[in-house]
Amino acid sequence: MSFMTTKVPTKSLLKLLISSSPKPPISRFFSTATAEDRTQKLERIADELLDLTKLERYDYSILFRLKLGLNRYGPAVSGVTSASPSAPGSSSGAAESKAAEKTAFDVKLEKFDAPAKIKIIKEVRTFTDLGLKEAKDMVEKVPVVVKKGVTKEEAEAIIKKLQELGATAVLE
Secondary structure: OOOOOOOOOHHHHHHHHHHOOOOOOHHHHHOHHHHHHHHHHHHHHHHHHHOOOHHHHHHHHHHHHHHHOEEOOEEOOOOOOOOOOOOOOHHHHHHHHHHHOOOOEEEEEEEEOHHHHHHHHHHHHHHOOOOHHHHHHHHHOOOEEEEEEEOHHHHHHHHHHHHHOOEEEEEO
16 A cells, blocks of 8 residues: 655645644633634744744744753653751751762772882773873872762772772772
């Protein structure tokens, strides 16, 4: 079975869709003047949107999503939070729970033994995507964060490896 497709101009398609729209609710029958004004307003807006360039349409879509309170990942507001704590002691409990909830850690290289410098540079290259020169420059800038945003288990494994080679590394 073959289908025949034709290219319909966008303005014609939009007018066709507007003219064949479903019947309005009964509440709109009571005020016909405002319904006609709304239809004209929507047609004017649609015509203006169709006259925009691609770049302008892209900018408009971003602005429209921001005005609606949406972003790429969904609604901006995910839930209701209370603005004030229920008791004076609960604020310290909240700070402790935030510290306990930390899931991303940084590995910081604080110092190393000079004879182990080459081995440490090679190790830094294994867990980062750096080239030889970048890894060498990083190791020479001690103290420096060599890996950011890793899980606690991965960070501890990296620290253990660096300590075996003669470096002092800490978890932040």
